[in-house]
Amino acid sequence: xxxxxxxxxxxxxxxxxxxxxxxxxxxxxxxxxxxxxxxxxxxxxxxxxxxxxxxxxxxxxxxxxxxxxxxxxxxxxxxxxxxxxxxxxxxxxxxxxxxxxxxxxxxxxxxxxxxxxxxxxxxxxxxxxxxxxxxxxxxxxxxx
Numbered sequence: 001x002x003x004x005x006x007x008x009x010x011x012x013x014x015x016x017x018x019x020x021x022x023x024x025x026x027x028x029x030x031x032x033x034x035x036x037x038x039x040x041x042x043x044x045x046x047x048x049x050x051x052x053x054x055x056x057x058x059x060x061x062x063x064x065x066x067x068x069x070x071x072x073x074x075x076x077x078x079x080x081x082x083x084x085x086x087x088x089x090x091x092x093x094x095x096x097x098x099x100x101x102x103x104x105x106x107x108x109x110x111x112x113x114x115x116x117x118x119x120x121x122x123x124x125x126x127x128x129x130x131x132x133x134x135x136x137x138x139x140x141x142x143x144x
Contacts, residue, residue, distance in 0.1 A: 001016070001017045002014055002015070002016045002017075003015050003016075003017070025101060025102055025103045026101055026102045026103070027102065027103065028097070028102055028103040028104060028105040028106070029054045029055055029056035029059055029097045029099055029102060029105035030054065030055045030056075030105055030107075031052045031053065031054055031055075031095075031097070031105065031107035032052075032053045032054065032055050033052050033053035034052050034107050034108070034109055034110065035049055035050055035051055035052040035093055035094075035095040035107055035108070035109040036049070036050045036052065036109055036110070037049055037050075037091070037092070037093060037109050037110075037112045038050070039112075041082065041091060041112045041113040042082060043082050043083075043084060043086070043087055044081070044082060045081070045082050046079050046080065046081045046082070047065075047079065047080050047081075047082065047091065047093075047112065048078060048079045049063055049065075049078050049079070049080075049093040049095065049109065051078075051095050051097070052095060052107055052109075054097050054105060056097070056099055056102070056105075058099055058100075059097035059098060059099045059105070060097075060098050060099075061078075061095055061096065061097055061098070062076065062095070062096045062098065063075075063076055063077060063078050063093055063094070063095055063096075064076055064093065064094045064096075065080045065091065065092075065093050065094075066091065066092045066093065066094060066108070067085065067086055067089045067090075067091060068089045068090055069090075069092070071094075080093070086113065088113075089113055090111035090112070090113045091111060091112055091113040092108055092109045092110065092111045092112065093108070093109045094106060094107070094108045094109075095107055095108070095109075
């Protein structure tokens with residue numbers, strides 16, 4: 001900063017102050033309630049993200065949808081339509097809270113999506129045959 005002093009009958013004089021250190025950003029906002037996803041995780045359906053609840057007001061939010069924890073190119077709005085590549089994968093959304101003068105706060109939702117279920121059969125030690133013999137049965141599993 002330059003300060004100049006002048007008075008009648010005196011020569012003006014200027015002083016330049018030294019630069020300050022860079023001004024640091026304040027701490028990031030923190031999510032007090034994680035972002036969440038609503039909708040049915042099924043091919044062709046649309047999921048919607050809520051931004052969650054944050055400890056600071058005045059934030060604007062940006063979204064990045066994730067497939068198996070990896071960013072999905074171009075999926076940056078508050079909603080996302082399930083694609084063929086998403087089938088069998090966990091889908092989540094990363095929300096950034098942007099507040100001027102602060103580091104961006106970031107929080108990621110819990111995953112939503114298809115869950116792969118595997119089954120294995122152990123052979124009977126005395127016969128060597130699968131312990132699961134006989135008539136096949138249908139199993140229904142609901143994951144919430």
